Structures are given as structure tokens and as C-alpha cells.
Amino acid sequence: MLRIDHLSLRRGDQALLHDLSLSVAAGEVVAVTGVSGSGKSTLLNWMIGDLPSAFDASGELWLDQQRCDGLPVEARGIGILFQDDLLFAHLSVGQNLAFALPAAVRGAQRRMAVEQTLADMGLAGFHDRDPATLSGGQRARVSLMRTLLARPRALLLDEPFSKLDAVLRVQFRAFVFEQIEQLQLPTLLVTHDATDVPPGARVLNISDWQVGDA
Amino acid sequence: MAQAIRRALTGSPRGTAPAALLAVSLVTLIFAPLLPGLYWALMPSMQTPVWQALWRDPQWPQALQATLVSAVLGPALACAAAAAFATVSYPGAAWQAMQRRLPLLLAMPHAAFAVGIFFLIAPSGWLARAIGQFLAWTDPPDWATVQDPHALALALALAIKESWFLLWTLSAVLGEQAVARQMVMARSLGYSRVQTWQRVLWPQVLPRLGWPLAAVFAYGLSVVDMAMILGPSTPPTLAVLAWQWLTDPDERLQAQGGAASLVLLGLFLLGALLARGGWHVWQTRRAYPDGVRASATPRHWRWELPLLAVGYAVLAVLLLWSVAQTWFFPALWPTGVSLTHWLQADWVPFWTTLWLAAAASLMCLPVVLVWLEWGPQRWNAVLYLPLIVPAMPLVAAQYAALLRAQIDATPMALVWSHLLWVLPYMVLTLVGAYRAFDGRLLTTARALGCSRLRACWQVKWRILLRPILAAWAVGFAVSVAQYLPTLFAGGGRFATVTTEAVALSAGGNRSVLAVQALLQIALPLAAFGLAALWPRWASRQRLGLR
Numbered sequence: 038m039l040r041i042d043h044l045s046l047r048r049g050d051q052a053l054l055h056d057l058s059l060s061v062a063a064g065e066v067v068a069v070t071g072v073s074g075s076g077k078s079t080l081l082n083w084m085i086g087d088l089p090s091a092f093d094a095s096g097e098l099w100l101d102q103q104r105c106d107g108l109p110v111e112a113r114g115i116g117i118l119f120q121d122d123l124l125f126a127h128l129s130v131g132q133n134l135a136f137a138l139p140a141a142v143r144g145a146q147r148r149m150a151v152e153q154t155l156a157d158m159g160l161a162g163f164h165d166r167d168p169a170t171l172s173g174g175q176r177a178r179v180s181l182m183r184t185l186l187a188r189p190r191a192l193l194l195d196e197p198f199s200k201l202d203a204v205l206r207v208q209f210r211a212f213v214f215e216q217i218e219q220l221q222l223p224t225l226l227v228t229h230d231a232t233d234v235p236p237g238a239r240v241l242n243i244s245d246w247q248v249g250d251a
Numbered sequence: 252m253a254q255a256i257r258r259a260l261t262g263s264p265r266g267t268a269p270a271a272l273l274a275v276s277l278v279t280l281i282f283a284p285l286l287p288g289l290y291w292a293l294m295p296s297m298q299t300p301v302w303q304a305l306w307r308d309p310q311w312p313q314a315l316q317a318t319l320v321s322a323v324l325g326p327a328l329a330c331a332a333a334a335a336f337a338t339v340s341y342p343g344a345a346w347q348a349m350q351r352r353l354p355l356l357l358a359m360p361h362a363a364f365a366v367g368i369f370f371l372i373a374p375s376g377w378l379a380r381a382i383g384q385f386l387a388w389t390d391p392p393d394w395a396t397v398q399d400p401h402a403l404a405l406a407l408a409l410a411i412k413e414s415w416f417l418l419w420t421l422s423a424v425l426g427e428q429a430v431a432r433q434m435v436m437a438r439s440l441g442y443s444r445v446q447t448w449q450r451v452l453w454p455q456v457l458p459r460l461g462w463p464l465a466a467v468f469a470y471g472l473s474v475v476d477m478a479m480i481l482g483p484s485t486p487p488t489l490a491v492l493a494w495q496w497l498t499d500p501d502e503r504l505q506a507q508g509g510a511a512s513l514v515l516l517g518l519f520l521l522g523a524l525l526a527r528g529g530w531h532v533w534q535t536r537r538a539y540p541d542g543v544r545a546s547a548t549p550r551h552w553r554w555e556l557p558l559l560a561v562g563y564a565v566l567a568v569l570l571l572w573s574v575a576q577t578w579f580f581p582a583l584w585p586t587g588v589s590l591t592h593w594l595q596a597d598w599v600p601f602w603t604t605l606w607l608a609a610a611a612s613l614m615c616l617p618v619v620l621v622w623l624e625w626g627p628q629r630w631n632a633v634l635y636l637p638l639i640v641p642a643m644p645l646v647a648a649q650y651a652a653l654l655r656a657q658i659d660a661t662p663m664a665l666v667w668s669h670l671l672w673v674l675p676y677m678v679l680t681l682v683g684a685y686r687a688f689d690g691r692l693l694t695t696a697r698a699l700g701c702s703r704l705r706a707c708w709q710v711k712w713r714i715l716l717r718p719i720l721a722a723w724a725v726g727f728a729v730s731v732a733q734y735l736p737t738l739f740a741g742g743g744r745f746a747t748v749t750t751e752a753v754a755l756s757a758g759g760n761r762s763v764l765a766v767q768a769l770l771q772i773a774l775p776l777a778a779f780g781l782a783a784l785w786p787r788w789a790s791r792q793r794l795g796l797r
Contacts, residue, residue, distance in 0.1 A: 087435045090344040110438035111544065121429060123436045127454040132540055136450070137440045140542040147539065187440045 038062055039115075039191040039223040044096030046079060053079060057096070057246040061191070061223035066214065068226045068234040071243035077227040080243070081193050084225070085117050086110035100191055116189030116222075118197040118213075122180035124168040130179055131155065131164030137187040154182055174205045178212060185216055192217060194226040198233050210235075270703075274626035277618045278634065281670045284656075288648030291655060295502070296509030304503065305510045310486035317402040317482065318489040318518070322471035325409030329467060332410065332558065333417040338448045342431050349559070350422050356415050356562040358775040360732035362752045363768040365480040367565030368408045369756065370572055370765070372396045375580045377568050383581040391580050397481050405482040409474070411561050413467045418558075420463040423683075424456055441544045450540070457530070465639040468522055472515050473641035476734040476749060480756045489515060493643050494735065497650075512644040519641050566772070572765035592762040597751070601770045604731055604747040607662075608774065611669040612677070612726035618670075619677045619722065623685045624707060631678065638675045642735055645671065650739040660742030668740035669730045677726040684718035717786040724782035728775035748774070 040060040046053040053076040061067045071077050082088050084098060087110055098106040105113045124133050134151045142150055148164075155163050158178055168176060177197070184192070197213070198206045214235045217224050226233065234240055295301070305311060340346045371377050375391040382388075397404045425431075430452060437447040478488045486492065489511055496508030572578070576587030622634075637645060649668050653659035688711060696706035712719060734749050748771040755764040 085435060085439055087438075090347075109443075110435060111441050111443050113439075114441075115439060117435065117439050119432060119436070121432065123429065123433055125433065125437075125451055125455070127534075128540070135542070136437075136540040138540075138542045139441075140544060142542065147542065184440070189439075 038099075038101060039225065040099040041084070042097040042099065044080075044083070044094065044098075046076060046083065047093050048091055052248045053092075054243070054246045055248045059225075059241070061225060063223055064218060064221040066217060066224045066226055066235055066238040068228060068238050068240045069243055070227075070229060070231065070234075070240060073229065075243050075247065077229075077243055078195055081117070081195050081225070081227055084193055085115055086113055114188075114190045115193060116184040116187060116191070117193045117195065118181060118184055119195050120197060120200050122168075122173075122176040124176055124180055124183075126168060128168075129164065130160070130166045130168055130171065133168060133179065134183050134186055137183045139188060154186065158182060173201060174209060177201060177205075177209050181209075181213055181216065185220065189222065192222045192224040194224065194228075196228050198228070199230065206233075270621070270625035271627065274618075274621045274624075278622055278626065278674070281618075281667070281674055282633070284652040285645060285648045285671070287655075288650070288652030289644065291651035292647040293509045293513060293644065295506040296513060298506070301503070301506045301510050305507050305514075308507070310492060313400065313483075313486045314489040314492045315514075317400070317405075317487070318472060318515075321402040321405040321409060321478070321482065321488060322468065322518070323522075324403075325406040325471050326413055326464070326467045328406065328410035329413035329417055330464070332414040333421055334448075334453075336414075336418065336558065337421055337425075338445055341425065342434075346422075349418065352559055352562075353415060353419050353422075354779065355776075356559070357419060358728055358772070358779050359412075359562065359565070360728070360749065360771050360775065361412060361474070362476040362480065362732065362734065362749050363569070363771040364412055364565055365408055365477040366752055366756060366764060366768040367569050368404070368411075368561075369397055369480055370568045370761070371564060372404065372407075377564075377571075377583075380581050380583050384583055388581050398484055400483045402478075402482050402488060405474075405478055405488070408477060408481050409471050411558070413470070414558060415562070416467065417460070417463060420460060421456070424459045430456070443545045446545050454534070454537075462635065462639060464526070465519075465523060469519050469639050469641045472519055473643045475643075476753045479753050490641075490643055494738075497647055498738075509647060512641075512647055515641045515643055569765045569768050569772075572761050573769055575762055578761075592766050596763070596766045596770070600746045600748045600751040600767065601774075603745055604749070604771075604774060607665060607669065607737075607745070607747065608727045608730035608778075610666045611673050611730040612723050612778075614666065615670055615673045615677055615726050616719070616723055618674065619681060620707075620712065620719070622678065623681060624711075631682070634678055635675050637671050638679070642672075646735045646739050649736065653740055659740060660744050662745075665737065665741045665745055668736040669733055672733060672736070673726040673729050676729045677722045680725045681718055681722040684715060688715060716789060717782075720782035720785055724775070724778040727778040731771065731774045 038060060042058055044057040045055050057080070059067065069077055069080065079088070079092060083092075083094050083106075086105075086108065088094055094106075096106065097104060100113070100115065105115070124130075125136070128136065131148070131151045134154055135147050138147055138150060152161075152164055155161055160175060160179070163171070163175075168179070171179065181197075194213070198210055201209055210233065226238075228234070231240075336349070337346070340349070369376070373379070374394050374396060376396075379388075379392055379394075379396075383392075433451055433455075434444075434447055437451045438444065442450065473490050474488075475490050475494050478491050482488050482491065487495070493508045493511035493515065496504040496511060499505060499508070571585060573592055574588050574590060575585030576589045576591070578585040578587075646668075649671065650659065653664050653668070658664045692714070693703075693706050693711055696710045697703065701709065731747075732749060733747075734753060737745060737747050737750055748767050752764060752767045752771055755767060
């Protein structure tokens with residue numbers, strides 16, 4: 038379970054968010070909507086541990102009974118998906134996925150696990166391909182699987198569908214929520230498009246926690 | 252189909268043929284005499300007796316060793332320092348603090364920096380005095396900290412100065428790619444900061460740093476002014492030796508100097524090949540990602556402080572020496588302070604440097620603008636050659652060409668010789684902002700009835716005022732810092748602050764030397780200050796220009 042307790046974000050003397058508390062159960066998707074520039078991405082930056090130095094934050098982040106907000110990014114076990122696929126250009130598709138596999142999977146089994154993942158995605162035989170030669174939809178899928186292969190305990194989605202065209206969007210959305218359902222990950226989705234929200238998900242507007250004019 | 256329509260609307264970026272011809276011919280004026288010049292300068296060296304004489308010269312082995320030590324160790328340490336700093340602090344507050352200070356430090360010319368380092372680490376320098384306070388010394392210690400036979404002091408100075416340059420180019424590269432996001436992505440997968448740099452960022456960033464690294468290596472091989480101040484004196488580094496031979500009246504020694512220049516070029520090519528080969532081997536032998544995560548090491552040291560502190564220390568010690576009336580070892584501070592050295596200073600080199608740098612940078616500015624607007628951009632790589640090739644053969648080529656035309660030692664020849672280095676730096680500084688300019692603004696202006704030239708003059712170049720002035724300031728600073736072209740093309744008749752500083756460093760009054768070094772720093776600083784303030788004044792009512 039992912040829980041935020043009494044988060045307040047300020048930039049200098051300007052308050053962005055005031056006393057935000059939120060909890061997300063396993064397998065649940067909570068959508069945070071709001072206008073551009075309202076601090077949605079800053080919220081995700083704080084949760085992943087990469088808050089820019091211009092901001093101050095106070096509040097607690099709890100993941101599965103463990104306090105996370107003091108830990109560095111690499112120790113939190115939270116996965117993130119951005120608008121851009123951010124596949125590492127110097128590694129092949131298979132190497133990108135293998136990069137995320139935990140060290141517990143060793144030797145020849147690593148490659149086998151990656152090949153299996155690619156086959157499950159419908160990209161069998163793509164192991165040694167250059168990521169730049171993949172289509173946008175294929176890259177988005179590989180990026181998601183890379184994040185999930187690292188076995189995160191929670192997932193943050195920072196407008197991951199906004200760079201895809203209409204048809205791809207529907208397909209990729211379904212794929213993402215199917216994986217979340219399967220792995221039972223607490224997920225926080227930031228978007229400004231209402232159609233991105235899966236049916237039955239809680240929708241919160243960030244202006245609920247903003248002080249004065251947004 | 253949308254692309255085709257867009258292309259038809261915005262027109263070909265090549266522009267009209269006469270304009271392109273003008274761009275090419277202007278640049279050719281600067282570059283073309285080099286080709287015959289290289290032939291005349293290096294032809295006499297192409298005979299076996301010359302090479303045999305070079306090989307048998309008693310100064311040759313030591314000079315080669317000193318050059319290799321300073322040119323390999325210096326840039327290697329600079330890389331290591333820049334890499335260590337970036338790994339630990341990108342993209343946090345320390346990184347941004349360093350970025351704000353860098354332009355000031357980069358404006359410091361190499362010769363003035365070398366003089367400051369000399370004042371700091373010489374046996375009677377400030378550091379020795381500071382230590383001497385604790386150990387109660389009365390005489391300077393018997394160390395060879397400067398002008399040591401292995402050129403270690405030179406390597407140290409190169410390491411510090413070039414680390415600033417590498418940090419600046421690194422920040423430019425890091426700003427271009429979506430690097431910060433890749434860092435978060437890799438760290439969210441469980442990898443520590445150091446691992447992320449090793450496995451994700453350096454493999455992508457290092458190829459982009461190829462040209463700056465080549466430029467740093469070429470500079471280290473060919474530097475003469477810093478080598479004369481900090482490097483060994485008998486025998487000097489190979490670059491200094493080549494310069495001494497090239498300016499010798501004896502023709503055989505001139506041929507030997509040409510041969511030594513070719514050796515420097517060969518060393519550069521060898522180093523570049525080894526680096527490319529090493530990189531290729533490292534890439535192809537990369538192991539399959541093993542997924543091993545290191546533990547996070549949160550270290551929040553302010554690594555940028557030592558790098559910055561040296562720059563400030565250099566400025567401080569130069570200022571102290573310039574106002575010191577008497578300052579004998581082991582006193583930590585000057586015993587008498589007065590402005591006599593400033594009032595009695597020789598201002599002729601200052602004014603010479605000023606008109607020379609102003610002429611060179613102002614003449615180059617239209618050439619740069621015409622080239623970027625109408626010139627064939629494919630040939631930009633040729634323009635950058637003077638930056639990455641050791642300067643010695645090029646200076647010799649210029650000198651040979653000027654001699655044949657019998658216009659050496661004239662002001663015109665002097666300005667022309669500086670253009671070879673001012674032009675590439677100005678293009679390099681401006682090309683990014685120029686390419687990022689929204690072409691639709693120009694299309695709109697032309698659709699309103701202006702010719703291309705008028706649209707550029709009234710719209711494009713006014714909006715790009717800040718980058719254009721920054722490029723001008725860089726060209727100005729480059730001209731101030733030139734040493735070899737001033738000596739060769741000027742025939743020794745023009746004294747600039749750089750040549751004065753190097754000449755005075757050979758022995759003599761430290762205070763006079765400090766004054767000239769500070770004058771050398773003041774000129775680029777003034778240019779950068781002007782380039783920063785003018786756009787601010789010009790855009791005081793136009794916030795969109797900021």
C-alpha cells in the first residue's frame with residue numbers, strides 16, 4: 038500500500054500544495070488531474086525522490102509500512118513511467134530489459150527471462166534490435182515492461198499516454214492497466230485527460246490541496 | 252505531405268546562390284592561404300637529414316617526454332576532475348552553483364592563469380609562505396614546484412584550466428539530451444548514482460564530448476605561453492622547442508622546427524586513434540547487464556569548491572602582487588601597499604591588445620552571420636579544424652604565406668592571423684542558438700514583404716542579440732589570449748598583454764608581471780560584461796527577448 042501523509046510543497050515563499058494526504062491500495066489506480074503547471078509532476082518528483090532543489094517539502098511517504106521520503110531514489114522500490122519512453126539508446130531492446138532485471142536472476146537465465154518477456158509482449162525476436170528502430174507503440178510497451186521487470190512495489194505514471202496517437206493510446210492504456218491488475222501494484226496516475234482514467238478508479242483534482250489561486 | 256507543404260512555405264534554407272558564394276569566399280579568405288602556407292612551411296622538413304638531425308638533437312628526448320607528460324596527464328586529470336564532479340553533483344544545487352561561476356573562470360586567459368599559478372606554487376609563492384609560517388622558514392624551500400623537468404606544474408595548471416572548459420561543454424551536452432530524466436529512470440530501477448553514470452550516462456555522453464576532448468588534447472600538445480611560464484626551461488617542451496627553432500635565422504633549424512611541428516601533429520593523430528580504438532573496444536566488449544545494484548552512497552560534499560577556489564586564489568594573488576610595494580619571503584602579506592605599479596604600468600600592450608581584439612572580433616562577426624545564414628552548413632566541420640589541430644603547424648603555415656606575400660609584420664596581417672581561431676570559436680558559440688531560432692519568424696517577416704537580408708537585419712539578428720553578443724565576446728577573449736600568431740605574424744613588433752606577460756615571466760619584477768596579467772584578464776571580462784549588459788538594456792521593455 039502507498040500512503041502520503043500531510044504533504045506540503047512550497048517553492049520559495051509560494052505554496053504549491055497544502056496538507057495532501059492520500060492512500061492507494063494494492064492494485065488500485067488513483068488518478069490526479071489538474072491544469073498544466075499545477076504541481077502534478079512536482080508531486081510525482083517528490084514521491085520518486087527527485088524533487089528539484091528549488092522546492093521545499095514536508096510530509097511523509099509510506100510504502101508497505103516502510104517510510105520512504107528520506108531514502109534516495111534507488112532505495113525506494115517505486116517505478117515510474119514518463120511521457121517519453123526513455124529507452125537507453127546505447128543498449129539493445131533486450132539489454133534495456135535485462136538492465137532492469139534483479140541480480141537474483143543469474144547467467145543464462147537472464148537472457149531467457151528477457152526473451153520470454155518479449156515473447157509475451159508480442160515482440161519475439163526483438164532482443165538485439167536497436168530501440169530507435171522500434172515504432173512509438175513498441176517503445177512504449179518495452180518501457181513499461183522495463184519498469185515492471187525491476188519488481189517495483191508501487192507505480193507512478195506521469196502522463197504516459199499523452200505522446201501516443203488516438204489508436205495507440207487505447208491499446209497501450211489497456212496493456213498498462215492489465216499489467217497493474219496482474220501485479221497488484223498501487224498506482225498513482227497523473228493526467229489532464231479524463232479518458233485516460235480506467236473505469237472504477239478514484240479521481241482527485243489537485244486543486245483540492247492548493248492554497249488561493251491555482 | 253504536411254512536411255512537403257511546410258518546406259514549400261518556408262523555402263530552402265540554402266538561400267540565394269550569390270549570398271552563399273559570398274559566405275564561402277569570406278571564409279576562404281581566412282583559410283585558403285593556409286594550404287600553400289603549409290606546403291612552404293613544411294616542405295623543407297620533408298628531407299631525411301632534417302629528421303636525422305632532430306633525432307640526434309640532445310634536447311629531443313627530454314622535450315618529448317615533457318610534452319607527453321603535460322599533454323596526456325593534464326587533460327586526463329581534467330577529465331577525471333570534471334567526471335567526478337558531474338557524477339556526484341549533477342543535477343543538484345552544487346552543479347547549478349558551479350555553472351553560474353564557470354563563465355567568469357573561463358574568461359581568464361591561459362597565460363594570466365599560468366602566472367597566477369606560478370605565484371601560488373613557486374618555491375617563494377604564497378603556498379610556500381603559508382607553510383613557512385608554521386615551519387618558521389627564512390629562505391624559500393629548495394623544491395622544483397614550477398619549471399620542473401617533468402612538466403608536472405604545467406600538467407597541473409592545464410588540468411585545472413581545462414577541467415573548467417570540460418565542465419562547461421559537459422553542461423551543454425547534458426542540457427541537450429533528456430539526461431536528467433534518464434538518470435531518474437535508471438535510479439528508480441535501483442541503480443546508485445555512480446552506477447547510473449557508468450552504465451547509462453557516460454556511454455551516451457562521451458561520444459558527444461569527442462571534439463572538446465580533442466581540442467583539449469591538441470591545446471595541451473601545442474601550448475607555448477603556459478609552457479614558457481610553468482614548464483621546464485632546458486630543455487623546454489617540444490612545442491616551445493619547435494617555436495625556438497622556427498624563429499631561428501639558421502635554415503636548418505627552421506626545417507627542424509617544421510619537423511617538430513609535424514611530430515606534434517602526429518602525436519595528436521596517434522592519441523586520437525588510440526582513444527577511438529579504446530572506446531570501440533570498450534563498447535563492443537560491454538558485458539550483458541548483470542543487474543547487480545550497488546548500495547546508495549549519499550555523499551553531499553561540496554566538490555566544486557576546490558575547483559573554484561583555485562580560480563579565486565589566482566585572482567587574489569595577482570591582485571596582491573600588483574599592489575605590493577615590497578613583499579619578501581617569508582612574509583605572508585605585502586609589507587607595503589601602493590598603486591605605483593599601476594600608475595607606472597606600460598599601457599601600450601593593453602591598447603594594442605584592445606584594438607587588435609576589437610578589430611578581429613568585429614571583422615569576424617559579419618563573416619559568422621553570413622556563414623550561418625547562407626553558407627553550406629555541411630562544411631562546418633572544416634571550420635572547426637583550427638580548434639582541434641595543434642596550433643603550431645597552422646601558425647607556421649600562416650607565417651610562410653605572409654612571408655611570401657611580403658606583408659608580414661603589418662597590422663593587417665596580424666588581424667588576419669587571429670581570424671583563424673576567432674572564427675571557429677564564434678561559430679561554435681553561436682551555432683546552437685542560431686539553429687534553434689524559430690524559422691517561422693523569418694518566414695512571417697518575408698511574407699510581409701521584406702527581402703531575406705532585410706528580414707535578417709531587422710528581425711532575426713535583433714532577436715538573437717544576446718547569443719550574437721556572447722559569440723562576439725568569446726571571439727574577443729580568444730584574440731586577447733593568442734600568443735603564437737601575435738609573435739609570428741606580427742614579426743615581434745606588436746606587444747600585446749599576452750606577449751608581455753610571457754616575456755616578463757622569464758625573470759624580473761613580479762609586480763609588473765602581475766599588472767600585465769590582470770590587464771590580460773580585464774579585457775575579456777569587460778567584453779563579457781558588455782555582452783551581458785547591452786541586451787539587458789536593449790530589452791528593458793521587451794521581456795520576450797530575455
